[in-house]
Amino acid sequence: MTIKIAQLSCGTEYSSVQYEIEKAARSVGAKIVYPDVSAADIDDAVKRFGFSPRSPQLKLMIARAAALADERYDADAVFISTCFRCAEAALVRNELRRFIQEHTRLPVVTYSFTERLKASQLLTRMEALVTIVSRKELLARERQTGITAGLDSGSSTTKAVIMENNKIIGKDWTPSGDVVASATQVLNNAMKMAGVEMKDIEAIGTTGYGRFTLGQHFNAKLVQEELTVNSKGAVWLADKQKGEATIIDIGGMDNKAITVRDGVPDNFTMGGICAGASGRFLEMTSKRLKIDVTELGALADKGNWRNAKMNSYCSVFGIQDLVTTLGDGKSFEDVAAAACHSVAEQVYEQQLQEIDVRRPIIQVGGTSLISGLVTQVGEVLGEKPIVPPDSQYIGAVGGALLSSGFL
Numbered sequence: 001m002t003i004k005i006a007q008l009s010c011g012t013e014y015s016s017v018q019y020e021i022e023k024a025a026r027s028v029g030a031k032i033v034y035p036d037v038s039a040a041d042i043d044d045a046v047k048r049f050g051f052s053p054r055s056p057q058l059k060l061m062i063a064r065a066a067a068l069a070d071e072r073y074d075a076d077a078v079f080i081s082t083c084f085r086c087a088e089a090a091l092v093r094n095e096l097r098r099f100i101q102e103h104t105r106l107p108v109v110t111y112s113f114t115e116r117l118k119a120s121q122l123l124t125r126m127e128a129l130v131t132i133v134s135r136k137e138l139l140a141r142e143r144q145t146g147i148t149a150g151l152d153s154g155s156s157t158t159k160a161v162i163m164e165n166n167k168i169i170g171k172d173w174t175p176s177g178d179v180v181a182s183a184t185q186v187l188n189n190a191m192k193m194a195g196v197e198m199k200d201i202e203a204i205g206t207t208g209y210g211r212f213t214l215g216q217h218f219n220a221k222l223v224q225e226e227l228t229v230n231s232k233g234a235v236w237l238a239d240k241q242k243g244e245a246t247i248i249d250i251g252g253m254d255n256k257a258i259t260v261r262d263g264v265p266d267n268f269t270m271g272g273i274c275a276g277a278s279g280r281f282l283e284m285t286s287k288r289l290k291i292d293v294t295e296l297g298a299l300a301d302k303g304n305w306r307n308a309k310m311n312s313y314c315s316v317f318g319i320q321d322l323v324t325t326l327g328d329g330k331s332f333e334d335v336a337a338a339a340c341h342s343v344a345e346q347v348y349e350q351q352l353q354e355i356d357v358r359r360p361i362i363q364v365g366g367t368s369l370i371s372g373l374v375t376q377v378g379e380v381l382g383e384k385p386i387v388p389p390d391s392q393y394i395g396a397v398g399g400a401l402l403s404s405g406f407l
Contacts, residue, residue: 002029002031003076003129003130003133003134004033004076004077005025005032005075005076005130006064006075006078007021007032007034007079008064008065008078008079008080008081009021009057009061009082010058010060010081010092011057011082011083011086011089012113015083017113017116020117020118020121020122021081024119024125025126027123028123030077035064035067035068036067037060037064037067041063041067042059044063045066046059046063049066049095049099051091051092055086055088061092061096062096065099065100068100069099069100069103070103075106076106077108077130077133078109079108079109079125080093080108080110081112082112083112083113084112089112094353097267101356107132107133107266108266109267109268110269110354124225124270125227127224128228128265128268131228132228132265135228138402139228139232139265141232142236143401144164144400144401145166146203146404147164147196148205149163149191149399149400150205150206150207150233150396150399150401151204151207151214151218151220151396152207152226152229152393152394152396153176153179153211153213153214154176154226155208155254156175157176157366157392158174158210159392159395160183160186160189160190160396161393161396161397161399162191162194163397163404164196168390168397169196170189170192171390172185172186172189173186176210180214183210183214187218203221203222203403203404203407204403205222205223205224205229205398205400205403206223206399207229208395211226220403221406222399222405227265227270228265229394229395229398229399230247230256230258230364230395230398231265232263232397233364233397233398234388235263235362236397237388237389237393239388240360241262244261244358245360245361246258246355246357246358246362247259248351248352248361248363248377248385249364249365250343250347250363251279252278252279253280254278255270255347255350255351256268256269256270256351257270257354259356267356268355269351270351277343277351279366281315281342282296282339282340282370284315284318284319285319285322289336293370294370296336296339296372297340297370297374299332299333300340300373301372301375303334303335303338304333304337305342307330307331307334308331308335310322310338318342325338337376340370341379341380344377344379345376357381359383360383360385360386361381361386363377363386364391365391365392368385369391
């Protein structure tokens, strides 16, 4: 079955990214489709929407969304995209995402593209949409059975988990280097902790940037993008597999914000304008403060971010801001708190504007171990997030849990 992804967009042809969008969809076995509408449909939809944008393409987006909401056009998922430079498009993009979610149960991803977008930048998003449609029963799986392993080959760290009958019995992580060597190291250590051998493992699931390489090397039963796998691992670890939740994963290279309903993602966004909103910025801050990044959270919890505000989106200018602040005699504690608050604020402004935040909020990934960052995310959102045990192992846990569905 070919998955039909309805595209609601403005500016993709002018920016020469339409081919890349369609290429990304084809690479995961999906097809980009465009809901049929008439001129009269456009006028009616704009009136119903309550806002008349100047751009004809934005009006067309609204009409196509209405066709999906009214079930006049059949699709399996929705991809909403506009150029990030246009304020009017940003407004329409976000409101259409809400409109689709209020009137349909279709999974949605929104994306604001820059010029010279490549298919590889869209691959994970398209793959996740296809996974949600084609593997909904698997994603709804709540228990792990047998003995399975999960491998998460991330940008900063590589993790392995061994699970048996819905319990973690072995785990390990290491900074990412050679994809196969790093995964082999952590898998061997996790098996040693679990007291099992490779012949005992009934299925392996791989995720992360190196998932395809590891999937082939270890003959994995499951090779799946990190959006759906991470969300499954997060709700399992937090024991929140029923009802709604929001998952925030601030990574070393990119961030993910995912909303789930009964353990299945229905809206997500990932990426960001700059590394100033990522874990990499916190690593750079730690180096400037001459402490290990593991010490940053406790230091930040002792400070007050209001005494050393940082306002830059860019990691380079952010560090420049940090140096200037230190030069003004601000304390290390206040600077650490300001760095954590800056990341939390930017995640809110960049990622969390693209989804409707649902409670509870589950914060996961390696940066969730930085207590000062969790504190600041809570301050920005008005509610402290849940940080489940083993929160850095979400991808590996999700891989082990989901791969057991193939036994």
